[in-house]
Amino acid sequence: MNKTLRNPYVYLLFVLPTLGLYGLFFVYPVLQSVFYGLTNWDGLTPAKYTGLDNFVKAFNDEDFWISVKNNMYFILFSLFVQVPLIILFSLLISGVKRLQGFYKTTVFLPSILSTSIIGILWGFMYHPSIGLFNNFLGWFGLEPIYWLSDTKWAMLSILVTNAWQWMGFYIVLVLAAILAIPKEINEAAEIDGATGFQRAYRITTPLIMPVISVVVMLSIAGAMRVVDIVLVMTNGGPAGATEVMASYMVNKALRYGQYGYGTALSIMIFVIALLLTAIYQIVFARRQERIEY
């Protein structure tokens, strides 16, 4: 037995099944996508090789870049609105002495609801005549806003709904990190005269940076692959105002039977995701220091 384990080829044998599965379900489809991305293929008849035509078309496709821009809105909204709010709510809940469990459950609840339910629920709230928001505006004598029908408001409406859905999940993550910080650190700061804000800003937040980094990474990943909430709430409308990369790609491939072009778009989405990951690594992840208490 020991002799066998000293043979390096045995270890290779152990990883072979995994490599096989990885090759079959990841490498092969990626290579196949690259091939179909270079063809004019309708999904029904044999593919015709067209070189880089699909990629040239994608670079000049105004609608695709609008959908890329919409994904960027998701990322920016996550980073600059969602993440600060997540930290704020986590700090507030961590400071609560009574009913902390209730608050934790309440904020977590939206993330266990299905996107369809959330879409319908918020669709009612955004309803032009009977919706909560327009009723609220009505108290101040303001004109109703067509939240999901107006090209100016639809994107923001979806961003808010999406943030509501996922914030609870991240809050619980950050909360766990906050509660794991030894109490002595904060107590020492309190004795030294630090205010609540100073403790939150100078002590707690820096100590939970590794978790915030994970939250940022998950938010970027979530924003890149967002599609369900868009399909449920506006289906990319009004007039393409909320179209995202994934919905645009699926539409091109399925509805218009442009599978070759759709596959090329998927490769471009993959490249954009890689670029964003690189930016995240440079800007955020590499600066992390290991925290030891």
Next chain:
Amino acid sequence: MKKKLVTVTASVLVLSSVLSACGSGNKENNASPSASPAASPSASASPSEAASPAPVERFDVSLRHIQIGELQKFRKAILDEVVQKAEAEVPGANFEMDAVEDSFNRWTKLPAEMAAGNPPKIFDLFGGPGDGQKFARANKLLDLTPILDELGIKDKFTDFSTFIVDEKVYGLPIGASAEGWFYNKEILDANGIAAPQTLEELEAAFETLKGKGVTPIAMGSQAAWVPFMLLNTLIPRYAGDDIQAGVANGSRKMTEPEVVAALAKYKEWVDKGYFTKGELGIDYTGQTNEFVAGKAGFLFDGTWRVSTFNADGVGGALNGKVGYFAMPAVPGGKGDPTSVNYNQNNGYGFSADVNDNEKAAVKAFIKNLYTEEYQVRGFQEDGVLPSMKVDASKLTSDNSLMQQVLAINAAAGKVFPHFDSLVPGTVNGEFEKQIQNLIAGKATPEKAAEEIQKAMDAELAALK
């Protein structure tokens, strides 16, 4: 170690024998259709066989339909009856109904299934180059010509040209429809408006209603095919009844001034606020509901909507209070003012991948569905005009709304089709996109026409 191995091996053996026993329990019902011997529904069994009938193996036939919700209940009832009859005729046949929303089936689910090679055996299908003809050319659809010959109903259809490729029939229209203006008589009466006869009167009615705070036209443009109906009639009124066919074959252009004038007229109505506010966020059901609730004076829709206003329909409250008229002539328009849009482009198609059993079930389905009885019932219960030649004396109606529809259709000098039955899917998609851009103020009529023509030119160039 050895003892452990024996224990594990014994456990695996016991578990596998238990599981295999579970699996064999319902073998007869679980037999795969392709493995089962062909059941011949019309085969004459010998007396001895009849005395002790051989066990019939069950097989499933997937059936995708779009008859969902209260608005479609009459058509769903007909479908259920047909399925029952077909199941009774074909021993072992079990039709598995799969209800999917119309647009989702047409634009997403069915195309994806066609590409993956696993469409249902029977499915709702549209004709034309963007749908049925495309699938037929890829050998995905069952050639129905021999079945129609065998059943003797090939000559019974009034027109199934949009389902034909190389003289073979690949789909059968379930009904026909025209499109025109419905109006709420109560709202018009209350505002001193008579049923409009001319475009000027129609626009004056819109203006009056808007002034009184009533939505002139109920519209739900979330799915662009809904506003497309109105434009599909407005364009031929300006540019002539051959415009759809002309654009499709390249002899006419979307950029012609008359077509742009039609788009401009639509845009003018949008800008004047004649349509439902926030229409881009309202779906087709929402549009119907708005009219049914008496919140809008007019509705441009297909004649299939007639049954909604029956006493037992969803819009029963408006029973006897709705009128119908064709789009009036437009000043200087080239189109025949009496012509109507007439479609027989939606029906059923069948997968080319069927075994003998499934083919027998398909044949029984066609035989039972495409009959005069159901064509007449579809007409009387649901306002669906027949797609088959039916005894005219049976196509009478006590429903005053249906009588108006019939009179207008009878008076039509010409009929014209919908763009989507003649142009490729990409062009239809560009059309829909530009209509929504027009509504959202993101495109001018000229720009919209140019973009649609560009898409059409690309398709025509690809054909060469």
